Amino acid sequence: MKKIMFVCLGNICRSPLAHAVFEHIITEQGTEDRYLVDSSGTIGYHRGEPADGRMRETALARGVRIDHRSQQLNARHLREFDLIICMDAQNKSDVLQLAEDDHQLEKIQMLRDYDPQGPGDVPDPYYGGKKGFETVFDIVMRSCQALYRDLQGE
Numbered sequence: 001m002k003k004i005m006f007v008c009l010g011n012i013c014r015s016p017l018a019h020a021v022f023e024h025i026i027t028e029q030g031t032e033d034r035y036l037v038d039s040s041g042t043i044g045y046h047r048g049e050p051a052d053g054r055m056r057e058t059a060l061a062r063g064v065r066i067d068h069r070s071q072q073l074n075a076r077h078l079r080e081f082d083l084i085i086c087m088d089a090q091n092k093s094d095v096l097q098l099a100e101d102d103h104q105l106e107k108i109q110m111l112r113d114y115d116p117q118g119p120g121d122v123p124d125p126y127y128g129g130k131k132g133f134e135t136v137f138d139i140v141m142r143s144c145q146a147l148y149r150d151l152q153g154e
Contacts, residue, residue, distance in 0.1 A: 003037075008091055011041030022037050022144045089121055
């Protein structure tokens, strides 16, 4: 079983969306027994809170349900998960600081490295409007679809 952890800053917008989108994809494909998916934030400010209501609403309008409570990434996650997928360069920098060895360093990647439209950051929609959440959904969906295809060897 491949274990994937999606990471953003507070674990209330981007990473819970990626978590839910990837679970949606593997459920549609009937491969949920091959993956364990989770998400976390580099900070614990929102620990225990549900995903941002605007993100949940945007995802639900596109057929994806987000059922996750925020948690903070810790060193144990780097030991237990096979892939740590970060939403932006600052998240990646913060996660790299937790890595204990080269093996863990190799696990840490950026979600948009899989984006067919090119690499970069998944923008944080928190302070934006509805359009920002829709844009983030589109980026995360196409990137997760490409990540899934890559993991399946397609």
